[in-house]
C-alpha cells in the first residue's frame with residue numbers, strides 16, 4: 001500500500017464521517033471480482049460475442065425469445081451462484097453502521113442484498129427474479145431456476161402460458177419507475193456520493209451522481225478506469241475495490 005493510496009482512503013473516510021447523508025452508487029466494477037461480466041456496456045467483455053440489440057433488447061425478447069434466453073440464462077446462473085466479494089461485504093457493513101444511507105446500483109446480480117445491505121435501489125432491475133409481461137405473475141429465484149433448467153423449452157408462465165421475462169432492464173426499456181424515483185430522491189438528499197466500480201458512462205443511470213453533485217454533494221470515485229466526472233471528484237481512488245473498501249471500512253469504524 002503506497003502513501004497515495006492510504007491518504008486517499010483517509011481523506012475519503014473523514015469526508016464520509018463528516019457527511020450527513022452519504023449515498024453509494026455502484027457499477028459492474030464492484031462485481032467483477034465475483035465473476036460477473038459487465039452487462040450493459042457495449043464494447044466490453046460480454047458484447048464482444050453478441051450485439052446487445054440482437055439479444056438484450058425488448059425486440060429480441062418478443063421476436064427471438066430463443067436467442068434472448070440463450071443470452072440471459074448464463075447471466076442468471078452466474079448471478080445466482082456468485083458470492084459477494086470483500087467490496088460488497090465491507091460496503092454493507094458501512095451501510096449497516098448508518099454511515100451510508102443507501103446503495104444505488106447499476107448491477108443486476110443481487111450481491112449487495114446477499115452481503116447484508118439493507119437499502120438497495122436497483123436501477124437496472126434484477127436477473128434473479130422474473131415477471132410475466134402478460135398477467136404480471138412473479139417468479140422468485142428458485143422458481144425461475146427450475147423453469148430455466150427444466151428442459152430445452154423456453155420458460156413460460158404457469159398461469160397464462162406467455163413467455164416470462166427476467167426483471168432486468170433491456171435495451172429499449174425504461175428504467176423501473178419506482179427505483180428511478182427513489183434514486184432521484186436519494187441524489188437530491190445526498191451531501192456525499194461514493195461511486196464504486198462505475199465508469200459513469202451508462203445513460204441515464206449516470207445522471208444520478210450528476211444530480212447529487214449539482215446539489216452540492218461531495219464526490220468520491222473508486223473506479224479503476226477514468227470516468228467523465230473525475231475532474232469533479234474530491235477524492236479519486238483508482239484502486240481495486242476489493243482492497244479499498246475493506247480499508248475504508250477499517251478507517252470509518254474507528
Ligand SMILES: [Zn+2]
Nearest residue numbers: 132135157160
Ligand atoms: Zn402470465
